[in-house]
Amino acid sequence: MSGIDYRIEDHGELHGDVLLFGGPYSNLEALQALLEIAEERGIPQANRVCTGDIVAYCADPQVTFDRVLFDCGIVVAGNCEKQLAADADNCGCGFQDGSVCDMASKTWFPYAAARMEDWRDVMEEMSDMAVFTHNGKRYAVIHGGLSDISRYLWPVSPDSAFEEEIAAIEAELGPIDGVIAGHCGLPFEKRIGTHHWINAGVIGMPPNDGHPDTRFAILFDGGVKFERLPYAFYSAASSMQAAGLTQGYDASLNSGRWPSEEILPQELRRRV
Template sequence: MGQIIENIGNISGKMLLFGGVYSNLQALEALKQIAEKENILPENCISTGDLVGYCAQPEETVELFKLWGAKSIVGNVEIQLRENAEDCGCDFREGSRCDDFSQQWYPYAQSKLSENSLDFLKTLPNHINFNYANKSVTVVHGSYFNVSEFIFKSTDWYNKKTNFEATKSDVIIAGHCGLPFHHQEENKIWLNPGVIGMPANDGSPNVWYVILNDWQESFKFTHHTLAYNYKLTSRLMRNGLLPKEYARTIVTGIWDNTEILPAFESGLQGFGIQL
């Protein structure tokens, strides 16, 4: 399937950005309530992909997302699912713990998704472009060049700069790495809102999202934490079919391992996130 880029034109008003729902229905329900409380239109709510993942309710999560009417690009998981691939395409090192765990949750997700949900995933674009507060914005999953590329705060600016050049963007909104951050250089902003399906390895069960504001035509963003019924999420994951380690992470806020993390981010495990 070729690259699909959706241009949604000029956007105004508050926007809600998030990623990695990971089949976490309870977190998605809580986030939808935040959008409604903040009077953010569904079409101004954008996911960086991976609606489906580690948690126990993939079908229910996709159904709620469709009902909400928010927008999303594809993550690597959606690409693999809609192509009926054998693995999640997360670019985990073969034989790693993450790779072993994916051999449990990915087939589980495959088995639970209806044809209607798979058809919906096939409609999602690879990237979304829009203009906001006099800035050109592109939404990607990993990077513009590779849906499964892990880009962190500590990733060299050069790696990010090539994405701005290729997309001709002032702002790139990205996902995949699981950690919220922003990196500003050369009048460009790389903004990762984090994910709502799993904690950010910071020792808290709360998860992360971003709200954009164009007040006085100025591009402003704020990182926020989201509290939700994580105990129910964890309990549902302890079904004998999903990794119990991920069910524990939902509660503790600490990742089972830091295999994908650079040294800097790995060293911050459990210390909280300052943004």
């Protein structure tokens, strides 16, 4: 045990398809589209898993937050929820001072904080980690890392970084078969020894691929599959612009490109 008093929820055994997603980012249009898919496919509330950062860049933090908590059975806190609950002055992502992301956060974070004051107690009580069993395998749900909620683990990160987090998780939970995480914004899966690491991606922003569709994943009996999420991105971008959230993320919803690639490892940046 680490000695840290993590909030952990055990959700027992889940049956059938499990919806995995992260980073709604206050993007209500994307969340509505995802929930419609869940309803169409008959995925029950208990089988909908959110890896946090419900509230971030976009224009509708309150309704997005309420709907995720109401419509999803497994939700862990992201660094944004932790920072908002603590009445901090930034999102806690560790952006370099003066970077594009840092400058943008000076607008969207105060916007979100002003609208989430009445939800701070709720955010403070959110889980740090969840656990469930599916198809005979035991999964932990976290945001970035357990050792550091804002830790960026990319598809190209060394196996040792994933191994550190898996060890930290198993010190709290005992043996697991897989980890479901978020935070970095890119969907991917990776085998780390006998463990399956799944990052479901985020629904609130595109994965910097030049297309406005975002991403989610489905855990099914045979493994995991990643899917595109088409939604009314133009409406979400217009809502951001009307709210004065025009520091680059509004354009990202239309272009499918992040306002900056500063946070990305060099090998994941575009070659121009």
